[in-house]
Every structure is written in structure tokens, then in C-alpha cells.
Amino acid sequence: MVEALGTHDFGVVFRLAREHAGISYQRLAAECGIKPERVGALARGRGRVESYDKIAMIADALRVPGHLVGLAPRPWETTATAYPATVRRRDVLAGAVGLAVTLPDLLPPSVPTRVGAGTVVRLKERTARLRRLDDVLGGGDTYRLYATEYQRTKRVLRDSSYGESVGRELLALAAEQAQQAGWAAFDGGRERDALGLYQESRSAAEEAGAEDLARNALAYLAYQATSADSRTAATIAAHSCDAITERTPATVRALLWERCAWARAVATDAAGAEAALVEARTALDADDASAPQPAWSAWVDHAELDIMAGRCWTELKRPLRAVPFLVRGLDQFDDTHARDASLYSTWLAEAYTTAGEVEEAARVIGRALELADGVASTRPRQRIDHVVSTLALEHRSVQAVAELVERTA
Template sequence: MTGYVPPTALPRGLLDHAEMRAALAAHDFGTVFRLARSEAGISYSKIAAECDIKPERIGALARGIGSVTTFEKVTRIADALRIPGGLLGLAPREWEVSARRALPAPADATATDREGDEVRRRGFFKTSAGAGLAVALPDLTRPHTGRRIGSEVPGQLRERTARLRRLDDVLGGGDTYRVYVGEYQATKSLMHDSAYSEETGRALFSVLAEQAQQAGWAAFDCGKHATARGLYEASHEAATEARDRALAGNALAFLSYQRVNGDRRAGIETATRSCATAGPDAPPGVRALLHERLAWAYAVAGLATETERALDSAASALAEVDDTPQPDWAAWVDHNELQIMSGRCWTELRRPLRAVPVLESALAAYDDTHARDKSLYLSWLADSYLTAGEVEQSAQVAGRALDFCAGVASVRPRERLAPVVQRLAKHRDVPVVAETLEKARP
């Protein structure tokens, strides 16, 4: 039974396709079927036969009508298309286990290597499973024109947005951009085609602002900078319409983060405005996040006193005991993340004696499953070691960063590591540096 390979088995290359990965993580089987036919030539009739789904249903799903939510159907599709369980948030399928047993372990694979891979795999499975739950929500984004929607819809959309945000923990913007911008466009269509109360409208604008920020971040992460700026500006407009000061402030913080490398003064002005827009009554996590980004703007501009003051404001906000609900989009900000931002700032300010200890401590507690972010943060640690004259240590850390970002659909880790690698090249006669330079080759 397990030796049988169905005619609908997807080629490995297609499973590695960014759009396919995003569709699988979101359980968007309509897109999966469409790509199977357009990219691999697998007909809908074959898919229907192997998945035990009516052909007309396959066609409807491929046109974006309906969704697959039951466990039984998801597992049937996984087996028919030979989709590894991990890509769908499932345990490894029986045919995967059998195939793995039939292959010898690589000669150079250590127990530590295998354990590390397993930890990363489990972390990704858990995250993608959570994201997949979002498809169980009602089909909210395709109402009949003129339909009146109730006050519960914005909350359901916000829940969906929060679940899909988890994709950013393990995937780069190249993998998530289409998913996030699709959600944003769908909500815009919903608002255009539906009727709702004024209060519901404000809530919908708030969700739209949140989705625009999410899509903008993915665009920024994959190098679409003009698109990111447009989405951040649209987010600010929507948040202002919603009278959501926290989200409006965060939109400005995103714009500052993007601007600061080009126009430092404009970056600082925008970051300062973001804190003022959110105001002192914003939830502590929001204020901490915005002051962190203000600290970053100051650090890039070389202003040490102002940087430290902003970091202190972020720490004070996090230290507050407050029962105010924290928005999901700011929930990732904690004391460890603040330590990382502090280390990044002191690296930019060329203060390695302050940067290295906090980065070492914070990164030791940072989960390896967040490969893109860990790679980025390690780049600042490598930078600080090099500034301190610790060439070998810098090269080792840069090598780890390169390992983490391999295969991640984000342009930022490589861009951030490029100047560090360029500085290391002066020491290419050192063996560990030579190894890192070899890893860094395109």
C-alpha cells in the first residue's frame, strides 16, 4: 500500500514553489489544485478521483469558491498529492515514514543534526497548523453585493488575521506576501460590496489597517519597498478612519523603519510622530514597540543619548502592570525582544562592549524555528564582534547566520550580512573566515 505512488503526486519542485508553500500553510486547496494543473499538468479529473471529491467541487475550489476544513479530507488530499504532512500541520504520513526508513542516514549526519532538524520541523508544523485553522472561519470575504453584515464580522476577520500572522514566524515575505495582500484586498472588496453600521464600519477599517501593515511588512521583507510604503500609507489612512490611534501610530513606525536608512531625519521625525499618535493611553506593549523603533531611528542617526532614552521608555512601558488587552500585532514584544533591539542599537552606535552581552544572552533564548529573524539578529552580533576586533568569533557567528537564512524567502538577512562579510574578507587567511566567505558566495 505504502509503495503505491498515485498519478497525482506533486513534483518536489512544485512543493518548493513559494506560492504553493503559502497555499499549503493556509490550507488553500483551491490554489493547490490550480497549481497542480497549471504547473504539473495534473488534471482536475485525476485529482477528483484520487481525493474522492466530485470533479465540479475541485473546479469550484480552484476558482476560489469554498474551502476544505475537515481533517479526513485534508489527510486524503495529502496522501493523494503526496504532500508531506508537515506542510499542512499534520504528523508525517505513513508513506513518508516508510520512505524515510528505506533511506540510509547521511554519513555525516550526527545525532545533534537530526535532533535540531526535528525541533525545527515540529516548530514549523505547530505554526502551520495554527495558521491552517483560519480557513475554518466562515467564508466572509465573498458576500453578495449589498448584503448587510453584522457586528461580529470584524472580530472574525481580526481572528483570521491573527492566525495568518503566525506564518511570519517561520516564512519570509517572499512566501507570505501573496497570502497577506490577498486578505487585504478581500477585506477591501467586502467593505465596498456590503452594507454595515457606522460602528461596524470603523471596526472594519481597523482590520483593514492591520492587514495592510501585515502585507506591507511582507512586501518590505521580500524587497518590494515601493509597495510596502504604499501599503503602510494606506494602513495609516484606514487606521485614522477607524479612530484607532495605536494602529495609526504603528503604521507611522513602519514607515519610519523603512525611511531611516535613506533619510535619517525623516525617519526620526516619523518615529517621534508615531509615539505621539498612539499616545500615553495606548497599551503598554504598543508603547514599548513604538519606542523601540524610535530608539532604532536614533541609533542609525548616531544619537546615543536619545537612543538610550527611548530604550528606557520602552522598558518602562513593558514593566507596567496593566490589564488592558494587548493587540495581537504587538504581542511579540517582550523583554527578550527589547534586549535584542538594545543590542542592535548599540551595534549601530559602535559600542560592542554593550551590544555583545545583551545579544548573546537574548539569542541564547531565541527559538531556532524563527530562522529569518535569528539570522538577522546574529548579523548584528557578528558585526559587534568584528568591531571589537574578535575576527574568529565574528566569522563563526556570521556563518551561523548564513546557515539560518539559507532557503528563507527574505532579502534582508543577506543584505544585512553583506557589509559584515565584506569587512571579514580582509581576514580571509584565517581558516574560519575562509569557511564563512565560502558560505556567503551566491
């Protein structure tokens, strides 16, 4: 480690941080200001970091003392935290774990014994800030953080004193946090944990009278159930949309309807999927879509809906309808959103495969593979393996496919 730092071989540094400290390449990329695929390439021995600014940025992100990389002491260094010249690899890795606390506002704020409306507002704002980590990090990176936030709110509900209205707000917040933790668990491959969190979220939301959150918990349950029991998932998803009213915020309506569309597509109900997609787009085009939306649904926009439409039509074996939606939607996801760009590209590759555009499918899945390297999410690789297996089964004689199979072996 010391030798790698001294020679600015950050590929070795990144690889050791991943292997020994459990820090994903995507997380390193987000903090160090490097594209995820660039981090992966460096870790594989391809390329070097040469610029002073980038070396300084990486050193600060990993809390590496300046003298180890040929720099003057960094502004954050103190005598108490400076490493000796004989610093060991595990010492630097321990510093690298500090990435978790260099991200904004990760240390939980204290909560007074008596909780009032102002405290709930601050907790909601914190939850909204932390949710944005999901834009650039996978569930393997965020699950523990989100689960800790949820458990902390449960302790507040159990141990603090508050009025009836504040109690309902805290219950709704717990429901929201349980959904976020459940999503991170699902994304990180912890499906059993996700299921339990979604069920707890639904119970808390119903107790709080937070109908929109309760319906979203149902939608999450349906989404997770699609691979095991598509018919049941479609029924659950439809039920989540049953109680939508004119008071339901636009992005919540769009979110519920697009997940209903997906469940119906997996259940091979093309007409039902199309009708749900129309409802989702109508919601986003409605006048109230420009009004303030709940933080937990505000991310739903036309790009997200394009991606979902493309996924649905790919699932329904309608590639001519799928490809335009996916291409347009993917244009809105840059490389900092490596998990989503990688995952959504797999549906584009599958649509190309169905359409007989085998070389283009191989090209797209190759790009998805690059983006997925180091992402702390199980979903992109699962989808990549699925598409590569399909290509290998039907088109192994095509050179691009043979090369892809060898690359993923």
C-alpha cells in the same frame, strides 16, 4: 521525483519543491516538522530521513500518496485524489503547493452581505491567527496571503452594508491588515509595495479614529526609511511617539519607542536612542503590561527589546553594550524562528567584528548563513553579505574569514 520518493531521498523532493513550486525550505520545515537547517542540509545531499514517523509526516504534509513512499494509503487519500503509478513530477509538485491550504484557516470565510459586529470579531480573530505565521515564515511566503486578506476587507467595506460603528471597526481592521501585508512585502524585498501599504494603512487608521494604528503606520514608514534618509526617519519615528498617552497600551508604547530608538541609532543619535530604549523598557515593566494587549503588538516582549537594544548599540559602534543584549535575546529564539534567529545573529556578528573578535564573528555569521538557507526573506542574506564584506575587507588573512568568504562566494 518518483524515484526520489521511492528511495526516500527527500533532499531531492525538497529541492524540486523549492525550484518548481516556489516553496521555501523554511515553509517546508514548518509543515513537515523538521528544522529549517535540516531541510537545507538534506537538499544539499547531506543526510537522509530514515524514521517511519518522519517519512509519514513529510508524506502527509506534501500530500504524497502512501504507495509512492512505501506506506499504506494515507487517511486523507480518496479514489478521486489518488495518483496513478506513472505520476509525473509536476503532479506531485502541484500537491506540494497544497501546503498553503494545509496551514490553519487559510481559506477565506464567507462574509454575509450585511456585516454586523459578530462578523468583525471573527475577521479580527482570523487576522490574529494568520499573523502568527510570521513567526515561522518569511514575507516571501506570506505576502500574497496577507495582501489577499487586506483586499478582501476593502471589498467588504465597498460592497457590504453595515452600521457606522461596524464601519469604523472594519476600517481599523483594514489598517491592521495593510500593515501586516506591508511588513511581509518589506521582508520579502518588495519595498515599493510595502511603502504603499503603510501609507494606505495610515489613511485608513486615521479615518477610523484608530490612533494607535495610525502611529504604528508612521513607525513602519520610519523603519523602512532608515536606510535611505536616517534623519527624516528619526523625525517620523519621533512623531509617532508624540501622541502616546496613558491610555496607549503598554506593548504599543514599547513598540513605538523601540522603533524610535532604532531610527535614532541609525541617525547616530546615541543619547536619543538610549532615552527611547529606556521608555520602551519602562512600558514593558509597567503595571498595565499584564493587561490584554492588541493582537498586532502583543509580540513585543523583553526578548524583542533586548534584540533591539543590541542592534542599536551595534549600529552605534558600542559592542561591549551590544553583545550582552544580543546574546540574551537570541537565547529566546529557537531554530523554528530561523529568519529572526539568522537576522539577529548578524548584528551579534557585527558587534564582535567591531570589538575585534574576528573568529567569533565568523562563527556566528556562519551559523546565520545556515539558518537563512531556504528562508523566504531578503533581509537575512542582505545583512549576512554586509557583515561578510566587512570581514573580508578588514580580516581576509584570518583563516576563518577566508573560509567564510569562500563559502559565500
